[in-house]
Amino acid sequence: MIPYDNLAKVNEKYTLLFQSRFSSFLQKGWYILGEEVKRFQDEFAAFNGSRNCVGVANGLDALIISIIALELPSGSEIIVPSNTYIATILAILQAGHKPILVEPDLHTYNIDPNKIESAITKKTKAIIVVHLYGKCCEMEPIKIIAEKYQLPIIEDCAQSHGAKYKGKIAGSFGVFAAFSFYPSKNLGALGDAGAILTNDNQLAKKLMQLRNYGSDRKYYNEVIGLNSRLDELQAIFLQIKLPYLNMINDHKRKLAKLYLENLKKDFILPVVHEDYDDVYHIFNIRHPKRDAVRTYLQKKGIGTEIHYPVSPNRQKALISIVGHQTFPISEEIHATTLSLPISSCHTEADILYVIDALNAF
Numbered sequence: 001m002i003p004y005d006n007l008a009k010v011n012e013k014y015t016l017l018f019q020s021r022f023s024s025f026l027q028k029g030w031y032i033l034g035e036e037v038k039r040f041q042d043e044f045a046a047f048n049g050s051r052n053c054v055g056v057a058n059g060l061d062a063l064i065i066s067i068i069a070l071e072l073p074s075g076s077e078i079i080v081p082s083n084t085y086i087a088t089i090l091a092i093l094q095a096g097h098k099p100i101l102v103e104p105d106l107h108t109y110n111i112d113p114n115k116i117e118s119a120i121t122k123k124t125k126a127i128i129v130v131h132l133y134g135k136c137c138e139m140e141p142i143k144i145i146a147e148k149y150q151l152p153i154i155e156d157c158a159q160s161h162g163a164k165y166k167g168k169i170a171g172s173f174g175v176f177a178a179f180s181f182y183p184s185k186n187l188g189a190l191g192d193a194g195a196i197l198t199n200d201n202q203l204a205k206k207l208m209q210l211r212n213y214g215s216d217r218k219y220y221n222e223v224i225g226l227n228s229r230l231d232e233l234q235a236i237f238l239q240i241k242l243p244y245l246n247m248i249n250d251h252k253r254k255l256a257k258l259y260l261e262n263l264k265k266d267f268i269l270p271v272v273h274e275d276y277d278d279v280y281h282i283f284n285i286r287h288p289k290r291d292a293v294r295t296y297l298q299k300k301g302i303g304t305e306i307h308y309p310v311s312p313n314r315q316k317a318l319i320s321i322v323g324h325q326t327f328p329i330s331e332e333i334h335a336t337t338l339s340l341p342i343s344s345c346h347t348e349a350d351i352l353y354v355i356d357a358l359n360a361f
């Protein structure tokens with residue numbers, strides 16, 4: 001049996017270190033916004049070459065807080081890819097604005113830079129890009145458009161820890177970069193956790209207030225904030241795991257290379273291009289008989305996932321917002337995509353087994 005993922009196995013190697021840090025954490029008795037969060041923030045900022053990192057409770061909040069910190073007029077339009085996890089779109093709504101969905105490129109699955117400009121109106125106040133599946137968006141043309149219209153960029157880096165575009169790391173292109181450390185992410189915590197990167201020191205202060213009831217001094221509240229603090233315990237675990245992130249990404253790249261070099265051409269594979277250094281949070285293939293492929297693999301003891309079975313514009317929660325607009329490219333991706341095992345718990349032998357099974361389909 002090859003499961004899609006096995007988080008217990010992924011995290012096994014950190015157990016002893018975590019147990020010893022957990023004991024001293026208990027003895028210390030400081031549970032909220034202490035040294036551990038501060039230390040992880042410093043280390044994660046350094047990893048990404050960013051001036052500031054602000055730990056928050058999860059990736060959705062990282063996006064919401066980033067949007068709130070831009071202080072846009074309420075009801076502003078924000079450009080967002082139609083092909084994303086729903087969290088990116090929900091964040092815009094939760095912050096009181098209007099998501100304007102833009103279709104992806106059918107090859108990269110990321111927002112199509114050629115379709116952004118025609119979606120911009122006088123009400124457009126920001127662009128959110130999502131580096132989906134571990135591949136950066138085509139940031140050069142997107143930055144040109146953002147500069148032309150003076151629109152701040154927020155990067156959703158939930159799936160792209162350590163990915164690069166033209167040598168620059170994901171999270172270094174926008175005013176803010178929002179990260180999720182949901183357990184299955186390349187850098188995954190033991191529960192919910194997130195962070196925001198920014199090079200702007202003033203904005204970093206605002207983020208710190210916003211995540212903590214709008215306060216930076218106990219019982220004095222400067223702005224209307226949230227309670228969305230990165231947990232000290234999660235920060236300890238993330239400190240332990242961060243030094244392994246490059247290794248985790250390399251392992252995934254090695255497994256991806258096996259798929260890319262050995263899967264038969266009936267399957268549409270992720271594109272590889274010298275401008276992009278992908279981290280394969282997800283390795284997806286596409287096939288017109290996706291569900292049959294999935295059932296067939298299941299029978300062979302191979303677990304897969306679908307990211308995602310329903311495109312955001314088709315979600316019941318969003319129908320009243322999206323209206324009658326159609327998003328054929330997103331829908332095509334969602335109807336045909338299948339995510340294959342590619343976790344740090346998998347060996348090359350596991351992946352060769354999956355490849356053999358798929359090639360016999």
Ligand SMILES: Cc1ncc(COP(=O)(O)O)c(C=O)c1O
Pocket residue numbers: 058059060061084085087088130156158159179180181182192193194
């Ligand atoms: C692209 C994207 N954005 C945002 C999020 C939200 O992160 P979280 O689950 O930590 O709130 C996720 C989580 O899966 C995601 O994949």
